[in-house]
Amino acid sequence: MSPTALADKQNAEAHESVNLTKSQLIYFSSVSENTKRFVDKLEMNAARIPVFATEPPLISAAPYVLLIPTYGGERGKHSIVPQIMKFLRYDENRVNLRGVIGAGNTNFGEYYCIAAKRIAQKCNVPVLYTFELMGTSEDVLKVKEGLETFWTPASPNWQER
């Protein structure tokens, strides 16, 4: 673990100001809130990764699916925003990750939903679904049904990895 990540973690633990969540859906949405709108339409319990550094860090306490946007990529650079990087530096948040859903815009060509794809590859979990901007009603339905199946009680997705 790098000095900054270690410092972040020690800092969080020292202040005990972490926000533990058992939500099966964790998402990031910037102040533009496109992704939040999509999550609201799912009508599921979901936890939001803090937008501002002053908020306590979010730590996952159970298996979950990550839903994140990719903003207009700079030729694929800086595709994963610092808030999501910080979140994934906590071991628990990588160990409990079971899949990634990406929001994006096909206008970004080969970098469409690149942040979701990179995280999935890095953490060896599947990209479950991709959709554009705040998603259509069809996207909402597919993700809602998909997640219900993904989390059926007998699903291996619950098992420890």
Add this chain to the structure above:
Amino acid sequence: MTEKIQLTNKVEAINWNRIQDDKDVEVWNRLVNNFWLPEKVPLSNDIQSWATLTEDEKLLTMRVFTGLTLLDTIQGTVGAVSLIPDAITPHEEAVYTNIAFMESVHAKSYSSIFSTLASTKEIDEAFRWSTENVNLQKKAQIIEGYYHGEDPLKRKIASTLLESFLFYSGFYLPMHWSSHAKLTNTADLIRLIIRDEAVHGYYIGYKFQKGLEGASEERKQELKDYTFELMYELYENEVQYTHDLYDPVGLAEDVKKFLHYNANKALMNLGYEAMFPSTVTDVSPAILAALSPNADENHDFFSGSGSSYVIGKAVNTEDEDWDF
């Protein structure tokens, strides 16, 4: 024109060390890092390919690009500039100046394509066509009318619909050629424009939504109604324009699907729900693949139609691993 020019009332020295809205910095950085010039794209490699097009196809291509030139010119010299006086933060003003300049780069890049591929006579004829085509002129007039109007939020709506909807009847064609392995360098250049327009549409749409915050319910309803009315007005004209251009080569129906698909995205940029159902947005997969090579996989793991995937073991992630 005796119309009085609208300018920002009061200008203060811009302090980039005191930021009111992080989006301004984020978008500024993205735009700066995405900066490009048409001279960097090897358009001359398309000369042989251009020679394989029929006369009808050449004429269509020239007309499509003059139409796009007109829109980029409007957005560069009027549209983006008209947003400056209503900016909430000084950094927002700076972002609009960047957008305005890039639109001028886009407008100029079509001339690079023309001078590489066509004769002066063909170029002049295409520009003459652009001043005479009723639907193209109408599209320009509708948008310009709103830029000269009084309502700052309506200007943002018009601007977002231009950036995220009106260009796409034109953008379809280079994607079509690219999917047939024709004019591929031209398509590379157009993809850069398409990428820029996405950032512009996202940002102006975001600022529109910021402007809506705190507005009364009546005002919100008024702007929503206005957005959909303007969308319908522009859409009807786009359909006519599409038939004008694409009927001779038999592509109009697929272009219209592309229009529906992008109309939905334009509305979403403004924070509204998509309007066209998926039954009329099913653009040909070849066009989508030309636009975004990886999007055709569609990553629908849920329905089992995505690419196959084997789940491995979680690996420890070090900081530097995330510096992709």
